[in-house]
Amino acid sequence: MGYFLQQLVNGLTLGAIYALIAIGYTMVYGIVGMINFAHGEIFMIGAFISLIFFVVLGVLGVTWLPLALLLVLLLAMALTAVYGWAVERIAYRPLRGSFRLAPLISAIGMSIFLQNYVLLVQGAHEKTLPPMITGGFELMQSGGFMVSVSWLQLIIVGVTLLLMVVFTAVIQLTPLGRAQRATEQDMTMAALLGIDVDRTISLTFVIGAALAAVAGLMVTLQYGVIDFFIGFLAGVKAFTAAVLGGIGSLPGAVLGGLLIGLIEALWSGYCPSEYKDVAVYAVLILVLMFRPTGLLGRPEVEKV
Amino acid sequence: MMGAAPRLKDAGLAALVALALAFPLIGFETAESGVGFTTRFPWVAIAGAAVFAGRLLLGLLPQRFHLRQRASRSTAVSDGKFVKLAAAALIVFAVLLPVLPFASRRSIDLATLALIYVILGWGLNVVVGLAGLLDLGYVAFYAVGAYSFALAVQWFGLSFWEMLPLSGVTAATAGILLGIPVLRLRGDYLAIVTLGFGEIVRIVLNNWTSMTGGPNGIGDIPRPTVFGMPIAPGAPAGVTTFNHVIGIAYDPIQRLIWLYYVALAVALIINWFSLRIRRLPVGRAWEALREDEIACRALGLNPTTIKLSAFATGAMTGGFAGVLFAARAGFISPESFNFQESATVLSIVVLGGMGSQLGVALAAVILATLPEFGREFAQYRMLIFGAAMVAIMIWRPRGLFTVRAPSVRLDQT
Numbered sequence: 001m002g003y004f005l006q007q008l009v010n011g012l013t014l015g016a017i018y019a020l021i022a023i024g025y026t027m028v029y030g031i032v033g034m035i036n037f038a039h040g041e042i043f044m045i046g047a048f049i050s051l052i053f054f055v056v057l058g059v060l061g062v063t064w065l066p067l068a069l070l071l072v073l074l075l076a077m078a079l080t081a082v083y084g085w086a087v088e089r090i091a092y093r094p095l096r097g098s099f100r101l102a103p104l105i106s107a108i109g110m111s112i113f114l115q116n117y118v119l120l121v122q123g124a125h126e127k128t129l130p131p132m133i134t135g136g137f138e139l140m141q142s143g144g145f146m147v148s149v150s151w152l153q154l155i156i157v158g159v160t161l162l163l164m165v166v167f168t169a170v171i172q173l174t175p176l177g178r179a180q181r182a183t184e185q186d187m188t189m190a191a192l193l194g195i196d197v198d199r200t201i202s203l204t205f206v207i208g209a210a211l212a213a214v215a216g217l218m219v220t221l222q223y224g225v226i227d228f229f230i231g232f233l234a235g236v237k238a239f240t241a242a243v244l245g246g247i248g249s250l251p252g253a254v255l256g257g258l259l260i261g262l263i264e265a266l267w268s269g270y271c272p273s274e275y276k277d278v279a280v281y282a283v284l285i286l287v288l289m290f291r292p293t294g295l296l297g298r299p300e301v302e303k304v
Numbered sequence: 305m306m307g308a309a310p311r312l313k314d315a316g317l318a319a320l321v322a323l324a325l326a327f328p329l330i331g332f333e334t335a336e337s338g339v340g341f342t343t344r345f346p347w348v349a350i351a352g353a354a355v356f357a358g359r360l361l362l363g364l365l366p367q368r369f370h371l372r373q374r375a376s377r378s379t380a381v382s383d384g385k386f387v388k389l390a391a392a393a394l395i396v397f398a399v400l401l402p403v404l405p406f407a408s409r410r411s412i413d414l415a416t417l418a419l420i421y422v423i424l425g426w427g428l429n430v431v432v433g434l435a436g437l438l439d440l441g442y443v444a445f446y447a448v449g450a451y452s453f454a455l456a457v458q459w460f461g462l463s464f465w466e467m468l469p470l471s472g473v474t475a476a477t478a479g480i481l482l483g484i485p486v487l488r489l490r491g492d493y494l495a496i497v498t499l500g501f502g503e504i505v506r507i508v509l510n511n512w513t514s515m516t517g518g519p520n521g522i523g524d525i526p527r528p529t530v531f532g533m534p535i536a537p538g539a540p541a542g543v544t545t546f547n548h549v550i551g552i553a554y555d556p557i558q559r560l561i562w563l564y565y566v567a568l569a570v571a572l573i574i575n576w577f578s579l580r581i582r583r584l585p586v587g588r589a590w591e592a593l594r595e596d597e598i599a600c601r602a603l604g605l606n607p608t609t610i611k612l613s614a615f616a617t618g619a620m621t622g623g624f625a626g627v628l629f630a631a632r633a634g635f636i637s638p639e640s641f642n643f644q645e646s647a648t649v650l651s652i653v654v655l656g657g658m659g660s661q662l663g664v665a666l667a668a669v670i671l672a673t674l675p676e677f678g679r680e681f682a683q684y685r686m687l688i689f690g691a692a693m694v695a696i697m698i699w700r701p702r703g704l705f706t707v708r709a710p711s712v713r714l715d716q717t
Contacts (some may be wrong), residue, residue, distance in 0.1 A: 289486070
């Protein structure tokens with residue numbers, strides 16, 4: 001029981017990180033209908049930028065933890081957002097209105113490019129960061145097994161929930177959100193009604209990238225080891241999460257992310273952990289077999 | 305046309321973005337230990353300046369040099385006569401390749417690899433180009449073909465020629481098994497499920513050590529024999545070698561040439577098969593399905609069986625390519641069947657112009673041989689590969705070479 005609870009806690013933490021990345025996928029898919037394959041690399045870049053600024057701030061003597069965290073968070077979000085913007089501007093915008101596979105191929109190319117760019121400028125070796133936020137509390141003791149929650153895990157889940165609430169509010173209440181929803185429904189009509197479609201789409205990528213940067217920061221803090229290749233697997237899993245939850249749906253992305261995290265943690269806890277990715281994909285296939293549009297997705301009705 | 309001032313402003317903004325991009329990742333490199341870093345700010349400045357200059361020059365180019373192009377313009381290439389001529393020239397070149405002056409062990413080996421990619425491209429072309437199903441895990445069938453050959457050799461001592469058709473069958477079976485549950489999914493859902501399937505196959509191959517040897521792979525895969533006679537320096541008792549029969553001395557290059565011709569023959573048969581099957585009802589149904597699934601259903605076609613047949617055909621072709629790959633390398637491991645490979649084959653199909661046999665073949669040859677020429681700048685190779693994929697998509701979203709006309713067209717008479 002205690003072990004199960006511990007895996008539950010770990011799974012929720014991992015799931016929160018997947019959820020943050022999945023939001024980027026789901027928003028972009030909702031608005032332009034394409035798989036932003038490079039999003040996993042954006043997350044990886046976010047992780048690298050976070051790690052670099054932690055090291056730089058450490059050398060510059062900013063040691064008060066809350067300040068360092070805040071600075072790194074803001075810098076990583078801002079600079080990663082520029083990457084998200086640039087990727088959209090260079091690789092996707094010229095292809096808008098082209099046939100369906102063109103942006104996907106372009107995205108795969110962008111993903112290969114970004115991966116090798118980071119490999120080139122930062123090297124192939126793993127980068128490590130000593131743990132910065134330590135400590136935690138014991139949740140309960142059960143059957144001789146101590147269930148503990150670290151402060152960091154609490155922060156990760158808390159920040160995810162907070163961002164989730166903020167972004168739901170942005171999309172429901174602000175003019176930007178209205179523009180986004182309008183663009184999602186009908187790009188041409190939105191443009192006719194005076195919405196700057198290019199700007200709205202750019203902002204969607206910027207928001208997605210900023211959230212991916214938060215996920216990158218958290219992975220850096222939680223696991224302390226990153227390399228140029230982490231984007232692929234995280235990206236695939238987050239995309240799986242987005243599809244699982246129903247692509248295009250924001251709460252769906254969070255639900256999907258949490259589920260993927262839980263499946264992964266529980267599988268690693270009880271079954272051979274080499275096969276944890278197989279479990280994730282198998283669940284995805286099963287869900288799609290019985291609910292082809294994901295858990296919270298709206299069924300697509302195709303009109304002739 | 306812009307004046308000078310807005311142009312400068314535009315370039316300045318682009319340079320600012322470049323500076324922001326370059327600042328964290330190029331500007332700093334952290335030490336391996338995790339403490340301390342080195343700075344490379346001059347490079348950041350160079351990146352900014354380069355983007356400024358590049359953007360300015362791009363703006364100065366006259367409009368007609370702008371690279372983007374409408375899809376309709378490239379149809380000129382698909383003129384029947386030109387395509388036939390080019391295809392014939394290509395086949396003649398392929399047949400003569402081993403006797404051409406620059407033929408060496410390396411170039412023939414490379415040509416075999418290129419042929420394997422051509423076969424893969426044509427196989428995926430059926431799935432993506434004809435039936436319009438986006439498959440991101442095509443490499444799984446390639447792996448199934450290669451591994452069923454290697455395992456059959458290891459466990460049952462079967463030969464290349466026995467396993468070439470059988471691996472096609474196992475790969476097609478895998479295609480059907482995957483296809484049945486997932487083919488009612490549409491578009492991107494199908495894409496992610498196939499990606500998942502590809503990863504599952506790779507993970508299982510990597511971890512099922514007792515069966516597949518895990519990451520160590522399987523070695524000692526035999527090369528194809530010539531009508532049951534091996535090409536070898538010497539033969540064990542009771543076996544005649546091919547070179548003994550025709551009376552020439554053994555040379556290692558002979559094996560490569562033979563494998564090359566086998567691959568060429570397989571490729572040509574597949575090409576003939578796919579050109580033919582397009583005209584059969586099942587091939588026409590694939591294309592109809594790609595254009596409009598609802599209309600298909602209304603006309604009484606069953607989308608599931610049509611999709612299954614496309615999936616199985618593509619998978620079978622991938623299986624053949626897998627056998628050839630295993631025979632060429634003599635060794636296989638899960639490393640060779642990762643997502644990058646699926647992405648490469650998909651790029652071959654898209655760059656070649658979906659549905660075009662000739663275009664796919666040319667794209668396959670280019671993509672397979674390009675990395676070999678870039679060995680000197682190995683570390684920039686994949687960087688350039690990725691950038692080129694983006695550039696080509698922007699420049700010619702319908703593919704580099706041809707846009708295929710429909711196989712059947714009703715003439716307006």
